[in-house]
Amino acid sequence: MDLYSEKKECCGCGACADVCPVRAIAMTPDGEGFCYPEADPDKCLNCGRCEQVCPIKKFSEAGPFPGSGDLASARHYYGVQARDRQIRYASSSGGIFPILAEYVLRHQGIVCGAAYDEEMRVVHREARSMEELDKIKKTKYVQSTLDGMYRSVEGQLKEGRRVLFCGTPCQTHALKLFLNRPYPNLLLADLICYGVPSPGIWHSYVRYLERKHKGKMTDFSFRDKRKKDNGHCRAYTVAGAEYTDPLGRDIYCRMDFGNYMLWPSCHTCRYCTTDRESDFTIGDFWGIGKVRPDMDDGFGTSVVILHTKKAEAVWGEIKDELSWFACKREEILQPRLQTPTARAKRRGLYMAAYRILPFSVFLSLFGGLASCMEYAGRFRRK
Numbered sequence: 001m002d003l004y005s006e007k008k009e010c011c012g013c014g015a016c017a018d019v020c021p022v023r024a025i026a027m028t029p030d031g032e033g034f035c036y037p038e039a040d041p042d043k044c045l046n047c048g049r050c051e052q053v054c055p056i057k058k059f060s061e062a063g064p065f066p067g068s069g070d071l072a073s074a075r076h077y078y079g080v081q082a083r084d085r086q087i088r089y090a091s092s093s094g095g096i097f098p099i100l101a102e103y104v105l106r107h108q109g110i111v112c113g114a115a116y117d118e119e120m121r122v123v124h125r126e127a128r129s130m131e132e133l134d135k136i137k138k139t140k141y142v143q144s145t146l147d148g149m150y151r152s153v154e155g156q157l158k159e160g161r162r163v164l165f166c167g168t169p170c171q172t173h174a175l176k177l178f179l180n181r182p183y184p185n186l187l188l189a190d191l192i193c194y195g196v197p198s199p200g201i202w203h204s205y206v207r208y209l210e211r212k213h214k215g216k217m218t219d220f221s222f223r224d225k226r227k228k229d230n231g232h233c234r235a236y237t238v239a240g241a242e243y244t245d246p247l248g249r250d251i252y253c254r255m256d257f258g259n260y261m262l263w264p265s266c267h268t269c270r271y272c273t274t275d276r277e278s279d280f281t282i283g284d285f286w287g288i289g290k291v292r293p294d295m296d297d298g299f300g301t302s303v304v305i306l307h308t309k310k311a312e313a314v315w316g317e318i319k320d321e322l323s324w325f326a327c328k329r330e331e332i333l334q335p336r337l338q339t340p341t342a343r344a345k346r347r348g349l350y351m352a353a354y355r356i357l358p359f360s361v362f363l364s365l366f367g368g369l370a371s372c373m374e375y376a377g378r379f380r381r382k
Contacts, residue, residue: 003016003025003036003037003038003039003050003051003054004036004037004056006264007030007034007036007264007265008264008265008267008268009056009057009265010036010037010054010056010265011055011056011170011174011263011265011266012027012034012035012036012143012196012263012265013055013146013170013171013174014027014035014037014145014146014147014150014174015053015054015055015146015150015174015175015177015178016037016050016051016053016054017037017147018146018147018148018149018150018151018178019049019050019052019053019150019178020049020050021045021047021049022043022044022045023043024039024040024043024044024045025037025038025039025040025050026038026040027145027147029199029200031351031354031355032198032200032201032261032351032354032355033198033199033200033201033202033203033204033261033354034143034198034199034200034263034264035145035199037050052177052180053150053174053177053178053180054174054177055170055173055174055177056170056265056270058173058177059173059270070182070308070309070310071307071308071309072306072307072308072309072311072312075274075305075306075307075329076305076306076312076315076326077274077303077304077305077326077327077328077329077331077332078303078304078305078306078324078325078326078327079094079285079288079291079292079295079301079302079303079304079324079325079327079332080094080095080096080301080302080303080304080322080323080324081094081095081295081299081300081301081302081322081323081324082094082095082096082098082099082321082322082323083321083322083323084321085299087099088225088299088300089225089299090134090137090138091137091138091300092137092138092139092222092223092231092284092300093223093231093282093283093284093285093300093301093302094284094285094299094300094301094302095300095302095322096280096282096302096304096322097113097137097166097189097282097302098133098137099318099321099322100164100166100187100189100280100282100314100318101113101127101133101136101137101164101166102130102133103314103317103318104162104163104164104187105127105128105129105130105133107162108161108162109161109162109163109164109185110126110127110128110156110161110162110163110164111126111127111128111133111136111163111164111166112124112125112126112127112136112149112153112163112164112165112166112167113125113127113136113137113165113166113167114136114140114144114166114167115135115136116135116140116219116220119203119206120203120206120217120220121145121199121202121203122140122142122143122144122145122199122202123144123145123146123147124144124145124146124149124167126149126152126156136166138221138222138223139222139223140222141197141222141252141253141256142196142197142198142199142202143168143196143197143198143199143263144167144171145199146167146171150174150175150178153165153175153179153186154178154179157179157183157185157186160185161185162185162186162187163183163185163186163187164187164189165186165187165188165189166189166190166191166282167190167191168190168191168193168196168271169190169191169193169269169271169276169277169278169281170265170269170271171190172188172189172190172276172277172278173190173271173277173278175188176188176277184310187279187280187310187311187314188277188278188279188280189278189279189280189281189282190271190276190277190278190280190281190282191281191282191283192281192282192283192284192303192334192336192337193266193269193271193283193336194262194266194336194341195259195262195263195266195267195269195340195341196262196263196266197252197255197256197261197262197263198261198262198263201252201255201261201354202252204359205251205252205359206220207359208359208360208363209236209238210238213238213239213241213243214239215238215239215240215241216238216239217236217237217238218237218238218240219235219236219237220234220235220236220237221234221235221236222234222247222253224244225298225299225300226244227298228297228298228299229298230284230298230299230300231300232246232247232248233245233246233247234246234247234250234253251363255350255366258344259341259342259343259344259347260344260346260347260350260351260366261347261350261351261354262341262343266340266341267340267341267342267343268340269340269341272335272336272337272338272339272340273337273338274305274329274332274333274337276305276307278307279306279307279308279310279311279314280304280305280306280307280311281303281304281305281307282302282303282304282305283302283303283334283336284300284301284302284303285301285302285303285332286303286332286334287331287334288301291327291331292325295323295325303332304324305332350366353365353366354366
């Protein structure tokens, strides 16, 4: 079974591996640190289920987002902030994800989102308590692994539990295809996604920082808000000591912002639109200072798009926990709701160096490709 012919034809969601009835598909890292599916021809039944759950293949066959019959009469666009400032401080933007998640937990549901594991790899985890929710609140600029998550979500839904799944647009669409039927107890929230950086490069960077500081990393925040600057600071902890810097001074972030290490399919992404296969689309509200300067207080504002009647019903139950305003589509538009991220011109050279050089040498040669000046002018995750 040929799962893809070019790497840009795979987004690495892993749904094909989870759906295979005989476990014939394994997600295997390539030289760039991305995991692609590989099928064992001796096990494969040629049942075709892997193709049925592939979001890229289904997008090509069916066209953009045929819908599920639960579409709202019209999409609704909001700017929101959690009324509790501590919730905003502990999240990456305006706090809409924690508010949605706490709503589900109050209804004895589970929340699925990206967390760090013991080795600081980014994996999707299930949260059933506020303590577990803390681990999946903040943005991770790394592609997450979903090994077994699709099957687990399906099992929870069949048992009647409410589930909130939050991920990239391709991951949420893949889950919808995997389930292959509507579940009234499922909420899908996808992100306004710039693109997902290489998990392999991230893991190498973690090990590099651990060697540098002589200890084990236990936390990394890409959007620390201690300076009231909408999260333009990164902070990490190694051996109990904390290290902080502006995002533009972090080598990993500068490489990411320069578009050197995104998944190949991100550069042809078809989800860069306000039309999605989810219930909610959430992200940072770019340009809040122009639309509502009174809300630009440095602690972040979220943009929320409601796509379905289900989302409208939940919104009615949580909106009192938010400071919010309705807005027009053109007011919430940002680059990643219009076009995919452009591929860096020197990406091939960059990845070739990553494959052959010791990581410390690789960083010294290529870590400064996206300069602080470029960062200041192009910072995309406001």
